[in-house]
Every structure is written in structure tokens, then in C-alpha cells.
Amino acid sequence: MQASEQASAATRLRASLLRQGREPVDAFRLIPFGPLQVEQQPPLSCTFDRGQATELAAWFQQLGRRLAIDYEHQSFGPLNLRPDRLSPAAGWIGGLEVRDDGLWAVEVEWTARASDLLTTGEYRYFSPVLIWADARRERIAALGPVALTNDPAMHNVPALAASRQGAPNEFAGALRAARDEVAALQTELREQRADRFVEDGVQAGKILDSTRGDWQALFLREPRVAADRLERAPVLMPPGQLTGPDGHEGQSHPGTWIEDADLQAYDRVAAAGHVQVHGTGGGGWH
Secondary structure, three states: OOHHHHHHHHHHHHHHHHHHHEEEOOOEEEEEOEEOOEOOOOOOOOEEOHHHHHHHHHHHHHHOOOEEEEEOOOOOHHHOOOOOOOOOEEEEEEEEEEEOOEEEEEEEEEOHHHHHHHHOOOOOEEEEEEEEOOOOOOOEEEEEEEEEEOOOOEOOOOOOEEEOOOHHHHHHHHHHHHHHHHHHHHHHHHHHHHHHHHHHHHHOOOOOHHHHHHHHHHHHHOHHHHHHHHHHOOOOOOOOEEEOOOOOEEEEEOOEEOOHHHHHHHHHHHHOOOOOOOOHHHOOOO
8 A cells, every 4th residue: 555545544534533423413503692792893782682583583484495504605796706606505494493592593404515514624613694674783684594614703603513422432432443444554554665675675686585584574673774784785696697506606597597508508409309398388398
């Protein structure tokens, strides 16, 4: 496995762990009760109360459709920077519900793309569009599309992905499995590098077949030491040649060692017709 493949595998493991630890919510507090704190000038003078929440819930009932969730307020032309000018939905709000701490969006459904972005943490928060009933911006008359964003203007906005029930134990198990898989990938990569190192040494004539295992073990323990030692090692066997038992050199032949003088003698005898060749397919010499 190449280093790039290992990095890709690690990225996939990380995304898998994140998916096992979080999932998009199906309900969230849209507007809290109390003074609305929004980063804008001039500051808002609106205090959101149960009465306003009830009015907005009734407004939604009369709307007769679901409320869209978009990306970064792309439903509004000046804020849409897409070349195709489309404003795809990230999800849909099926209802508004008045609860003890504010107005909640309920029956929330997410598109597959938005669900993945929330699960992996690429998107985390939301920003509601408030349509005011008066110029002083003291009462909210309606709502526009809610936007997925990572920089909401409203304070105390909750995250849209929460830890799943039982996730801590599952996450710990998945983390252990991921660590084991990464360790296995790293071991495989080290062994591949060691094999390549030894093969390069053999091709250079510095490593004999009988010492392959020793060189591989050294490289796995201390790769820099092995590389330095191989660089300084003498050429024991010039490429294309084999060293005979008495120190003489001859041309390499599959599975044996033969001196040039022997080959020349064989050629003379074969030319005289005194050699009978046995083997499959009429080839080979013995």
C-alpha cells in the first residue's frame, strides 16, 4: 500500500468514526425566549416571548407547506454566489412547536448531502431569517428559509448534530478497531518498503540470496542504518554473474553455475553431433 493510499484510508476511517458518534437532529430550538442577541447594528430591541411563539406557530399552520432549510442563505439572490444560481435545499421543517424554552422546529428532515455534512462536522449551526412586523423590529411576523451556516449572527444557537444514544461505547470500540487497522496498514507499508530495499540491493549485487532475511530484518528495525550500510557495502556479485564455490566467476544460467570454458567445450562437442538433448518440447540441455 502506497503512502497516499494509507492517508486515504485514514481519512475514511476518521469520517466513519465521526458518523458513528453523531447524527443530525430531527428537532431543534429555533428561537429562544428572552431578549434576542444578534450581532448587528443597530442592536435589536426584541424580546421573544411565548405570545410571539404562539403567533408564529399559527402562522406556520396557515402557511400550508414545509419551511425550507438552505445553505448560507442562498435562497436570497444577493447572497447566492453559485454560478448556476440554484439554491438547493439542505432540509425541511415540518412544524413549529412552542416549548418551555422557546420556539422549536420539529419534524425536521435532512437531504443526504446535508446529513453527511452535519455528521462529519463540516456544517454545525443554523441562522433563521426573521421577518419583522414593524420598523422598530420588536415583533416577528413570519420566518424565511433557515440557513445552514458555521457563523450564525444569533447568539446561543445549538448545534444541529448530537451524540447518538449509546455512542460513547460504540465510538470507543470503533476507535480501537480503527487503530488496529491503521497499525496493520503501517506494518504492511513497512514490509513493502523492506522488500523493495532488499530487491534493490540484490539487483545492485550487494545482497546475496542467503542474506535477504538479515537485510530485511535490519531495515524493519533501523531503516536508516540499513540504507547507510548498504550504500557502503561492496559489490559481492556483479549483475549478470554468479560466483562459483572456488571464487571464479562465470555467466549466470538458471539454477546453476557454468564457466565459459565449459560452455565452449560443450559447443564444440555439440557441433560434432556427439550430444543428445533430452527434455520436454525438444528443448533444454543436460
